[in-house]
Amino acid sequence: MRVVSGIQPTGKPHLGNYLGAIRNYVALQDDAHAVGGECLIFIADLHALSMPHDPAELRSSTLELVATLVACGLDPDKAILFNQAQVPQHPELQWLLNGTARMGWLNRMTQWKDKAGKNREGQSVALFTYPVLQAADVLLYQATHVPVGEDQKQHLELARDIAQKFNNDFGTEDAPIFTLPDPIIPAEAARIMSLRDGSAKMSKSDPSDMSRINLSDDADTMAQKVKKAKTDPEPLPSEEAGLAERPEAKNLVGIYAALAGQSQAEVLAQYGGQGFGAFKPALADLLVAKLGPIRDRFVELKDDLETLDAILARGAAKARERGTPTLEAVYRALGLVRH
Numbered sequence: 001m002r003v004v005s006g007i008q009p010t011g012k013p014h015l016g017n018y019l020g021a022i023r024n025y026v027a028l029q030d031d032a033h034a035v036g037g038e039c040l041i042f043i044a045d046l047h048a049l050s051m052p053h054d055p056a057e058l059r060s061s062t063l064e065l066v067a068t069l070v071a072c073g074l075d076p077d078k079a080i081l082f083n084q085a086q087v088p089q090h091p092e093l094q095w096l097l098n099g100t101a102r103m104g105w106l107n108r109m110t111q112w113k114d115k116a117g118k119n120r121e122g123q124s125v126a127l128f129t130y131p132v133l134q135a136a137d138v139l140l141y142q143a144t145h146v147p148v149g150e151d152q153k154q155h156l157e158l159a160r161d162i163a164q165k166f167n168n169d170f171g172t173e174d175a176p177i178f179t180l181p182d183p184i185i186p187a188e189a190a191r192i193m194s195l196r197d198g199s200a201k202m203s204k205s206d207p208s209d210m211s212r213i214n215l216s217d218d219a220d221t222m223a224q225k226v227k228k229a230k231t232d233p234e235p236l237p238s239e240e241a242g243l244a245e246r247p248e249a250k251n252l253v254g255i256y257a258a259l260a261g262q263s264q265a266e267v268l269a270q271y272g273g274q275g276f277g278a279f280k281p282a283l284a285d286l287l288v289a290k291l292g293p294i295r296d297r298f299v300e301l302k303d304d305l306e307t308l309d310a311i312l313a314r315g316a317a318k319a320r321e322r323g324t325p326t327l328e329a330v331y332r333a334l335g336l337v338r339h
């Protein structure tokens with residue numbers, strides 16, 4: 001069992017990242033540890049170059065993200081925690097996979113289409129080839145399980161397509177070069193929506209801070225954001241079917257369910273018939289109960305830059321070691337002369 005996943009250091013990590021992905025990193029770190037497998041979680045700082053960025057901010061948000069991940073329960077003694085920039089095998093493998101990935105495959109990526117919009121010519125090459133680096137990230141370690149939110153499913157399918165084509169073109173049937181990775185997407189909370197717009201994903205890049213709950217928000221801020229969250233005037237329905245045309249209500253019920261470890265049906269069995277005046281304070285209390293301790297640990301850890309740097313350096317040394325055999329096999333399979 002090899003668990004591999006990444007998270008970008010741009011913007012502040014939020015509730016969507018936590019429920020969609022980080023919580024599963026922690027669960028799978030323990031599962032992998034129990035069966036003698038390994039879990040590698042990295043900060044995708046090289047992916048951050050695909051959009052305009054401020055170098056000083058990138059450095060500080062990378063270290064803050066390490067503090068967040070540890071505060072959420074990632075244990076640097078159990079999981080390998082690092083940043084891509086210290087493991088050059090990631091971009092190295094990306095280049096080698098560029099020969100296999102197809103322009104048409106990348107052109108179909110919804111993230112590329114959404115982010116580029118009508119201005120494709122003006123985008124960085126990195127934004128276009130971003131999914132090939134993401135494929136390299138997981139294939140380098142022969143990942144079996146990749147915990148992600150729903151928005152990353154298409155990128156993972158692309159990684160599988162690249163792996164399959166590479167295996168067909170350059171491997172043998174008994175000795176495939178790459179393992180095909182499986183995405184692990186949570187049943188509840190795979191796609192948490194903005195608090196201001198039930199049709200948009202909760203996102204680090206949304207200009208409105210009111211659209212998301214940041215993991216670093218204090219209790220009052222969380223309560224304010226829930227209070228101001230967009231809703232409709234109807235009371236909550238007693239059954240899930242009643243949420244179908246009510247994206248904002250569905251999102252809040254989904255968040256409650258995921259945090260409480262309940263199904264949406266169970267939440268509605270309790271709150272059906274009640275208005276948001278009753279439900280929102282209950283949701284705010286639950287958020288504070290679940291995220292408050294994470295925030296407290298984050299505040300304790302975030303200024304100890306030496307410790308955070310040391311965690312990354314130690315993780316990167318292990319990651320470089322784990323990535324070497326696959327990279328060497330890829331060079332050999334491609335007929336590239338190395339020694």
Ligand code: TYM
Nearest residue numbers: 006007008016017020021044134148149152190191192202
């Ligand atoms: P990123 O940094 O946008 O998000 C990190 C993780 O959080 C999940 N996520 C969400 N889940 C539910 N609801 C939401 N609103 C929400 N927003 C984000 C994402 O699905 C992701 O799992 N390209 C990736 C980073 C990456 C990566 C990888 C992931 C680079 N290489 C290799 C997996 C494997 C990204 O930008 O995630």
